[in-house]
Amino acid sequence: MGYYSVEFDSLKMKEKLVFATHNKHKLEEIQNILKNYEVVGLRDIGCMEDIVEDADDLQGNAKIKADFVTNNYHINCFADDTGLEVEALDGAPGVYSARYAGEGCSYHDNVVKLLDALRGAPNRRARFRTVIALNLNGKQYFFEGIVNGKILEEEHGNGGFGYDPIFQPDGYEETFAEMPMEIKNKISHRGKAVQNLVKFLDSIR
Numbered sequence: 001m002g003y004y005s006v007e008f009d010s011l012k013m014k015e016k017l018v019f020a021t022h023n024k025h026k027l028e029e030i031q032n033i034l035k036n037y038e039v040v041g042l043r044d045i046g047c048m049e050d051i052v053e054d055a056d057d058l059q060g061n062a063k064i065k066a067d068f069v070t071n072n073y074h075i076n077c078f079a080d081d082t083g084l085e086v087e088a089l090d091g092a093p094g095v096y097s098a099r100y101a102g103e104g105c106s107y108h109d110n111v112v113k114l115l116d117a118l119r120g121a122p123n124r125r126a127r128f129r130t131v132i133a134l135n136l137n138g139k140q141y142f143f144e145g146i147v148n149g150k151i152l153e154e155e156h157g158n159g160g161f162g163y164d165p166i167f168q169p170d171g172y173e174e175t176f177a178e179m180p181m182e183i184k185n186k187i188s189h190r191g192k193a194v195q196n197l198v199k200f201l202d203s204i205r
């Protein structure tokens with residue numbers, strides 16, 4: 001089997017990259033950032049399996065996702081794992097951000113639980129952190145992106161996903177959920193991690 005992900009589409013001349021995610025919001029953001037690439041998600045390669053993310057840190061989970069795809073589909077790919085790290089909660093929910101309010105919970109359940117946990121807390125500092133694992137031709141590389149900010153006392157905005165309605169990045173009056181995706185992508189954890197990934201890809205080509 002050949003390497004599916006690093007090949008040129010002869011008509012569009014766009015290099016194909018497989019992003020190992022089932023999350024359509026994350027896929028849309030990355031497609032919006034990597035406009036010079038054709039970025040496809042797990043569904044596009046026929047991978048419907050739920051990948052068990054049971055590592056105890058972001059790097060471990062990013063590695064699990066990327067390795068699952070490379071080992072089972074024999075292709076290059078990258079995966080991102082992201083966590084919201086809240087200072088007053090000693091870094092929680094962190095690697096458990098997706099299931100903070102329990103298995104099968106909704107984004108809104110997580111937001112409500114976090115607002116409850118921080119009710120009355122004077123320190124509302126938090127950061128989003130993304131770690132990307134890239135599997136490329138038998139080697140593995142990691143890239144990180146961080147954005148600092150604070151957790152508001154209530155939800156603002158309808159855009160984005162996850163904890164976006166309660167996260168206000170430093171230097172901005174809006175939450176991520178109130179910004180156009182292009183602005184979020186310029187300053188966000190995922191945007192910065194992807195910029196590092198692109199710098200690396202450019203440097204080896």
Ligand code: ITT
Nearest residue numbers: 020021022023080081082083097098161162163164
């Ligand atoms: P995949 O593993 O399939 O990529 P996921 O939704 O499980 O999708 P993560 O483990 O990386 O993705 O993210 C954990 C949770 O963190 C996610 O479910 C959201 O609640 C939250 N999250 C991630 N990125 C976010 C962002 O940019 N803005 C707001 N919340 C985010």
